[in-house]
Amino acid sequence: MKRPVLTALSFQIAAVVDRDPTKAARLATPLGAAVATDWRKVVADPAIDIVLVLTYPDTHAEISIAALEAGKDVLCEKPLTRTEAEATAMVAAARRTGRTLKCGFNHRHHPAIQEAHRLYTSGLIGPAVFGRARYGIGGRSGIETEWRSDPAIVSGGQLMEQGIHVVDLFAWFLGTIRRVTGFTSTSRWPIQPLEENGFALLETAGGVIASVHSSLTQWTNLFEFEIYGGSGSLTVRGLGQSYGVEELIISQHDPNGPFSHRTIEYRGGDVSWKAEWEEFVGAIDGHRQPLGNGDDGLHAMQIVNAVYAAAKSGQAVILPSAG
Numbered sequence: 315m316k317r318p319v320l321t322a323l324s325f326q327i328a329a330v331v332d333r334d335p336t337k338a339a340r341l342a343t344p345l346g347a348a349v350a351t352d353w354r355k356v357v358a359d360p361a362i363d364i365v366l367v368l369t370y371p372d373t374h375a376e377i378s379i380a381a382l383e384a385g386k387d388v389l390c391e392k393p394l395t396r397t398e399a400e401a402t403a404m405v406a407a408a409r410r411t412g413r414t415l416k417c418g419f420n421h422r423h424h425p426a427i428q429e430a431h432r433l434y435t436s437g438l439i440g441p442a443v444f445g446r447a448r449y450g451i452g453g454r455s456g457i458e459t460e461w462r463s464d465p466a467i468v469s470g471g472q473l474m475e476q477g478i479h480v481v482d483l484f485a486w487f488l489g490t491i492r493r494v495t496g497f498t499s500t501s502r503w504p505i506q507p508l509e510e511n512g513f514a515l516l517e518t519a520g521g522v523i524a525s526v527h528s529s530l531t532q533w534t535n536l537f538e539f540e541i542y543g544g545s546g547s548l549t550v551r552g553l554g555q556s557y558g559v560e561e562l563i564i565s566q567h568d569p570n571g572p573f574s575h576r577t578i579e580y581r582g583g584d585v586s587w588k589a590e591w592e593e594f595v596g597a598i599d600g601h602r603q604p605l606g607n608g609d610d611g612l613h614a615m616q617i618v619n620a621v622y623a624a625a626k627s628g629q630a631v632i633l634p635s636a637g
Contacts, residue, residue: 325364329356357381364598367391372467375400382407382415387598389591391418393478393618394611396469401615405608416594416604417611421479421553422486423589425580426562430541430548433564434487439543442488445516445524446540447480450532453503453510457530463505471505473498473512474618477528480539482606482614484516484524487541490613493517495630496621502531514621554584 330342331350338349350356357365357380365381367374367390375395378388388408394417395401408415421427433439450472461467462475473481473496485491494516498509510530517523537557539550546566552558560580565573590606597604620631 328359328362331356353377354380357384357386362386364389370461370467371396371469375404378404378415379407382411382413385411385413387414387594389416389418389594390611392482392611393469393474393615394608395615396467398612398615398619401608401612405612408608414594414598414604415608416590416597417606417608417614418590419479419482419606419610419614420586420590421483422606423586423593424550424553424560425585425589426550426560426578427483427539428589429562429578430539430550431487434541434543434548438564439541439546439548439566441544442522443542443544444522445484445488445542446538447484447524448527448529448532448536448538449476449480450527450529450536451476452533452535453530458504463503463508465508468508469615470618470622471498471500471508471512472510472530473514473526473528473621474615477512477514477526478614478618480526480528481514481516481617482610483539484526485610485613485617486606488518488520488522488524490519491516491617491633492519493630493632494617494620495624496526498622498625505530512618512621514618516617553586554580554582 327345327347329348329350330338331353332338333351335349335351338351342349356362357377363386365386365388367377367388369377371393374390378390381388395404404415457463468475494514496512496514499511500506500509503510512528514526515523516526535556537551537553541548549563551563552560554560562578564576567573593605616633620633624631
C-alpha cells in the first residue's frame with residue numbers, strides 16, 4: 315500500500331517492520347510509527363488490530379497465519395503466498411479464527427473496472443461471449459538480480475506476478491475457472507526458469523473462454539481488459555500514470571443498426587489503493603467477506619499454476635475444484 319494512502323487513513327499506524335531498520339524508518343518516521351525488525355513481536359501486540367503483509371511471497375503465509383491466529387485482520391499482497399499449500403493453510407486460518415483476510419487485488423478497485431463490473435452484472439451487454447486481456451511492462455537491465463526473479467522467493471514469473479490481476483478479474487466477472495491451457499516463454503531476460511511471457515486460455519464451467527497475455531517484453535506499458543457479450547462489450551484501457559489515462563469504453567451492438575460507443579475517462583491519480591483499504595475496513599466493520607478475499611487469492615493462484623502445468627505438459631488442465 316502506498317504512503318499517500320497510509321497518511322490519509324483514519325487509523326494510527328503503530329509500527330513499520332523491515333529486516334533493515336533504515337528502510338523501515340524511511341516509511342515509519344513520516345507516519346509517526348515505531349520502527350521494528352521483528353514482525354513476531356508486532357503481530358503479538360494486543361494493541362494492534364490490523365496487519366498489512368507487504369513482504370515477499372515466501373513470507374506471506376507465516377506472517378499472515380500468525381497474525382490471524384493472534385486475532386488480527388489481514389490484508390496480504392498478491393500473490394497470496396508462494397505455494398498453493400501455503401495459501402490453503404492461510405485461508406483455513408482465516409476461517410478457523412473468524413478474522414478477515416483480503417488479498418491485495420487492487421485492480422478490482424479501479425473505478426473503470428468497478429463500473430464495468432456493475433454494468434456487466436446489470437445485463438447491459440448480455441451474457442458473456444468471451445474475454446480478452448493484455449497486460450505488460452518492459453523489463454530492465456539487472457532484473458535477474460531482483461527478488462522477483464528468484465524462484466525460491468516467488469511463486470512464478472510474469473503471469474503470476476502481474477498477470478494474476480487479470481486472471482482474478484476474469485474469475486470475478488465470469489465465475490469460477492474450470493479448465494485452462496497455455497504457453498510460457500523466456501527469450502530476452504535471463505530469468506529462467508521463470509517466464510517473461512505467459513499466454514493463457516481460461517474456460518469457465520459455462521464454456522466462456524478468456525485469453526490472457528502477460529508480458530515482461532511489452533516495451534510501452536499496456537493494460538487492456540475486455541468483456542464481450544451478446545449485445546455489446548466493455549473495455550477498460552489504462553490504469554493511469556505510465557499505463558495511460560484510465561478509460562472505460564461501453565459499446566452496444568445492434569445487428570440491425572449502427573454501433574454505439576461511449577467512453578468514460580477517469581483522470582487524476584490512482585485511487586484503487588484507497589478504495590481497496592475502504593473495502594477492507596468496510597468488510598471488517600460489516601462482518602462480511604471482502605471483495606477479493608482469501609478464497610479468491612487461492613483460486614487465482616490455482617489458475618496460474620494450472621497454466622504452468624499445461625505449458626509444461628502440452629495438455630489442457632482441469633482445476634481440482636472443478637471436478
